[in-house]
Amino acid sequence: MLLFRSEEHVDRWCELWKQPRGATFSAKQAWRLACAWYAADRRDPAWRRKTIDEAEATFATLGFTSDFWRLR
Amino acid sequence: MNDLTERARAFIFDEFMQRNHAPSTEETAQALGIDITRVRDAYRGLADGHVIVLQSNGDILTANPYAAVPTPFVVETSRHAYNGICIWDALGIVANVGSDARIRTTCGDCGDYLQLMVRDGTLAHGGEVVHISVPAKFWWENIVFS
Numbered sequence: 001m002l003l004f005r006s007e008e009h010v011d012r013w014c015e016l017w018k019q020p021r022g023a024t025f026s027a028k029q030a031w032r033l034a035c036a037w038y039a040a041d042r043r044d045p046a047w048r049r050k051t052i053d054e055a056e057a058t059f060a061t062l063g064f065t066s067d068f069w070r071l072r
Numbered sequence: 073m074n075d076l077t078e079r080a081r082a083f084i085f086d087e088f089m090q091r092n093h094a095p096s097t098e099e100t101a102q103a104l105g106i107d108i109t110r111v112r113d114a115y116r117g118l119a120d121g122h123v124i125v126l127q128s129n130g131d132i133l134t135a136n137p138y139a140a141v142p143t144p145f146v147v148e149t150s151r152h153a154y155n156g157i158c159i160w161d162a163l164g165i166v167a168n169v170g171s172d173a174r175i176r177t178t179c180g181d182c183g184d185y186l187q188l189m190v191r192d193g194t195l196a197h198g199g200e201v202v203h204i205s206v207p208a209k210f211w212w213e214n215i216v217f218s
Binding site (some may be wrong): 001002003004005006007009010012013014015016019022023024025026027028030033034035037038039041042043044045047048058059061065067068069070071072 | 073078081082085086121123124135136152158159160161163164165166167168170177179180181182184186188190195197199200201202203204205206207208210
């Protein structure tokens with residue numbers, strides 16, 4: 001998951017490296033995703049990885065609802 | 073996840089958060105007062121559970137969002153300069169430590185310097201775009217590339 005100056009730079013990178021155009025989103029959305037995914041303290045004995053359903057629900061709350069974000 | 077694995081997980085993440093340090097199996101064994109073979113088992117259990125990623129020699133590569141090696145995603149806080157393996161993890165480090173930070177990286181295409189600032193839980197940015205080419209269900213087939 002890389003950061004680019006703009007959508008045009010993503011297009012150039014995909015063409016250069018023969019990579020499919022996957023998902024693009026704003027840095028602000030990435031920050032929200034990072035907070036939802038990583039804010040919990042992983043030292044806490046009660047911490048658990050999200051289940052597939054929980055992870056997909058987290059993506060959905062952030063607007064990531066396309067097939068790209070499906071986990072099964 | 074058994075008690076030993078949970079203790080190892082807590083120690084690993086505390087070392088990353090507090091000291092920006094990936095503990096070796098020897099260090100974890102000493103800290104927890106247990107045999108190193110049990111620590112290796114705990115590390116493998118954490119890796120199987122996708123909590124950490126191990127290098128081929130058994131050392132920690134990542135305890136996501138923290139990376140144990142230098143990366144192009146540097147997270148500067150008042151205490152440490154952490155590394156994340158991607159922009160998501162770099163932002164994740166900021167969320168995990170809960171402090172103001174500056175992320176230093178470059179555009180994946182042109183290599184121009186880019187930085188993201190987080191102050192009081194708010195991200196300041198200039199319209200940069202995040203891209204991931206691998207669909208979510210395939211991320212753990214090659215998590216480092218993803």
